[in-house]
Amino acid sequence: MQKLVLTEEQQMLKDAAHGLFTEQGPVSQLRKLRDEKDPQGYATEFWNQAVELGLAGVLIPESHGGSGFGHVGMGQVMEQGGRTLTASPLFASGVLGASALMLAGNDSQKETLKEVAAGTHLMALAIDESGRHQPSRVATKAEASGSGFVLTGNKTFVVDGHIANTLVVSARTSGAEGDEQGITLFLVDPKAEGVSVERTIFPDGRNYAKVALQNVTIGSDAVLGEQDKGFATLQKLLDIGSAHLAAELLGLASEACDRAVAYMKERKQFGVYISSFQALQHRAAHLWGELELVKSLVLKALMALDADDERASLLASAAKAKASQVAELATNEGVQLHGGMGMTDEFDIGLYMKRARPVQLLLGDARYHADRVARLNGF
CATH class of the missing domain: 1.10.540.10 (Acyl-CoA dehydrogenase/oxidase, N-terminal domain)
Incomplete structure (x- = not known):
């Protein structure tokens, strides 16, 4: 083992x-x-x-x-x-x-x-086209033209898209919107004619962008992998991304917990440190236990990716789902245990909540990945 x-x-x-x-x-x-x-x-x-x-x-x-x-x-x-x-x-x-x-x-x-x-x-992945993560719902079209293709469509929630030198874009070369078959991945120059990249400023400090493709002409050498069979590659790529986002959420949640506990040890109420209140101790202990579960699950998912384990997809989704839930718990508790000061910009704890929410949604939220775990288990 x-x-x-x-x-x-x-x-x-x-x-x-x-x-x-x-x-x-x-x-x-x-x-x-x-x-x-x-x-x-x-x-x-x-x-x-x-x-x-x-x-x-x-x-x-x-x-x-x-x-x-x-x-x-x-x-x-x-x-x-x-x-x-x-x-x-x-x-x-x-x-x-x-x-x-x-x-x-x-x-x-x-x-x-x-x-x-x-x-x-620098590279960026441009796959989502709506407010929710749906990797197979690709309406962006790649129509054959001469020895290459013409791309038309829109992408959103593209991490660091505004500074990328190359975009990895999913487009439909056959099939209907929602089909897994017929999706092809392309390497696209964001400076090419017809490509528009608009930076979207989020409150979490990470950079996102909207990408518009209007009759963008690319050569056949821009195809990444096999034509019409890009979804299998994309799914492996999303497993990798989900596992690493889970690792980021683990770090974020752990730091939020550490900061909340440190504040409890210095904040006094009724003349005593609030860390002595049993109800708050229970909340901190519960959060610590949840973080330990996430720590093990994230490490297991990363190990599975390195070993090319057949359970890597299941473990990556399980890690992302659990990490998203615990990051929400940790940041909520962090802000609440800071009291009214937690809602001000004077303390950093609020920034952890602002970063956690978009990362929870990125490449699928807890519900998306919990559902995927169920489906991979045959339910």
Whole structure:
């Protein structure tokens, strides 16, 4: 039986990421980006340091410029980023973009991995077309034209889409909207004629975008994987993304819990510290127990991805569902245990709630993934 523990190397990567995020990407940096309405949405200096540490290439094989540290390794990095709410292209490019190329890219397309690992080429996944995550509901069309295709449609909730050098776009080459068959993945240059990218500023500090495709002409070399059979690749990619978002939610929820407990130890009411109130102790203990469950489930899902386990899809969805539920509990409790001060911008705890809600929805909320777990179990 596989033990749910980190190797020495994985723990070292976690410690290194913790040091970087804490010192160079603290919550104060997020506040600065927010208050200054930074057009880029992340600090260049921090990103350069993260790249120098090798974080952008954790999932990329050494043969393509990365370290090949695997999903467990990257999961530790994502968890630490969740603790500090650091804004960076790491998830969009280093996780989703790199994984898309590794799963379905040909030799020529995989050459871009070296630039992704070097942090000089950013990628973004453009698949959703409505307010809810429905990866098979693709209305964007890719019609054959000469030796290539013409794309027309709209995408929303595209993480870091406004800074991407390449978009991974799902489009329908056959079948009806809602069919899993007939979906093809394409690599699209956001600067190509007919592509419009509009940044959407969310209160969580992460960057999203709306992408409009109007008669965008691309060559056949832009097809990522097999024509009409892109959904299988997309589903594997979404499993990877869900597991790493669960890791981020774990870090976020853990930090919210830690901050709430620390505040309980310094806040007095009726002349005594509120940490001495048994009712509040029960709430903190319940949250701690829930976090331990998420910790084990997230690590199991990441290990399954590394091992190419047939249960990886089920575990990734289970981790995302549970992490989303517990992140909501942790941030709610964090704000409430801070009392009225938790609702003010003076304390950071409210920022954790604002980050948690969009991440809970990204690539499917708790209900979406709970339903998927049931279906994968034959219900």
